[in-house]
Amino acid sequence: MQNFNVRYHDGKSAIVNDATLTLMPDHWLIRFTGPNGESRTVRWEINRIVTEQGFTNLCIFRYHDFSEQTVECKEEKLPQILREKYPGTTFFKKKVSNTILKSPLTLVGFFVLLIGLLVGIYFIILPFAAEKIAARIPRSMEIKLGETLYQNVISGYKKNELLSQKVNHFAKAIDFQTTYPIRISVVNKKEINAFALPGGHIVVFDEIIKKMKTKEELAALLAHEVSHVHYQHSLKSIFRSMGGYLFISLLFSDVSAIVAMVAENSNMLLNLTYSRALETEADMNAGKIFKAQGIGMKGLVDLFKVLQTGGQEETNRLLSTHPLTDERMRNAMALAREQTDIRDQSELQNRWIELKATK
Incomplete structure (x- = not known):
């Protein structure tokens, strides 16, 4: 027989007794002294013992009946002894806690x-x-979110109203194949950058327009940014960036909290970086738009060249938020080589000339 010092609780009173546990072949005997000094013995049948083992060496055994009896033992060797004495009984399920501690x-x-x-x-x-x-996300909510973001973001820039009108006029000559209400704002900023907001707003810095030499370059930039809107890339990137908070808000259907939280962090949109997959998707969709309307795909290649020769790195924010990889350049050049149906774009050209003449 093997004896162990344990603490026993009968499940009926608040008293915890120091006791001796004796391991018998098919049962346990628990001996302790009662409140009146009398010796007591409790019998536990092996098949009714359930075991708990936490992140310490303390083993807690419960007896499966209605009294909620428990035995606590700090003897480190007890688990191994139980496995050897009762090989057919599983007292301890494998847990990570003991392994980690040892x-x-x-x-x-x-x-x-x-x-x-x-x-x-x-x-x-x-x-x-x-x-x-x-x-x-409902389209109405996405547009509302985008409008809130736009109002917060645009307040930090000086909008070029005349140039914005000309660029929007230019854009109307292109079928971007989207149902989103596309609205383009040009802001005065000596920085090569452009970004799309959820729901249809696109912000373009005038510095990048100054660097362009052809209508196809501007068309490529707009087609690319519209593709980010169309495929909800901005919305997905925002959700990924602020995922935990937004998911909790969605769980509780707290739409106002989502809008407020994103609005408070609207400046982060300037630093959102699209993944390679999202950039490729936007490039390919721009290619579809160009092919459908017979616009020369060389415009996308030339746009990439403008970005690569945009001057100092700190002035070229578009490359940091829209990574330009060799693969993207190769894909654009391949699309340009494969294109055969380039049609007359005199109307687009006239609007481009009018736009470039704007001071």
């Missing part, structure tokens, strides 16, 4: 695994969830 190397491995899991959730599950949720 091996520092395993502890490090566990946390590395945990960090890897969190990274996986952030970079794989969260973007996937963001895309699915963005696709389910």
Whole structure:
């Protein structure tokens, strides 16, 4: 027989008794002294014992009846002794807690695994969830969100009203193949940049227009940005950037909280970076728009060249938020080479000349 010092609770009173646990072949005997000094013995049948084991060496056993009896034992050797004495009975299920506590190397491995899991959730599950949720956002809410963001963002710039009118007039000569209400604002800023907001607003810095030499370059820029709107890339990127808060708000259907939270962080839109996949999707859609209307795809290639020769890095924000990879350049050049149906664009050319003459 093997005896262990334990603490026993009968489940009926608040008293916890120091006791002796004796391991018998098919049962346990728990002996302790009662409140009146009398010796007491409790019998536990093996098949009715359930076991809990946490993140310490304390083992807690419960007896499966209506009295909620428990036995606590701090003896580190007890689990191994139980496995040897009762080989047909599973007292302890395998848990990570004991392994972690006994091996520092395993502890490090566990946390590395945990960090890897969190990274996986952030970079794989969260973007996937963001895309699915963005696709389910009502169009009216997306436009409202975009309008709120636009009002916050545009207040930080001086809008060029005349040039904005000319660019919008230019854009109306192009069928962007989208049902979103596209509204373009040109702002005075010595910086090569442009960005799209959810719902249809596009902001273009006048510096990039000054660098352009052909109508096709501007058409390519607008087609690319409209594609970001059409495929909800801005909305998806916002959701990924602020995923946790937004998902909780959506869970509780708190639309106003979403709008308020995104509005408070509207400046982050200037630093949102699209993934390579999203940029490629926007490029390919711009190519479809050009092909459908017979606009020369060389405009996209020339636009990329403008970005590459845009001057100092700090003035070329478009490259930092819309990464220009060699693959994107090669794809654009391939589309340009394969294009055969280039049609007359005299109306677009007239609007381009009028636009470039605007001071």
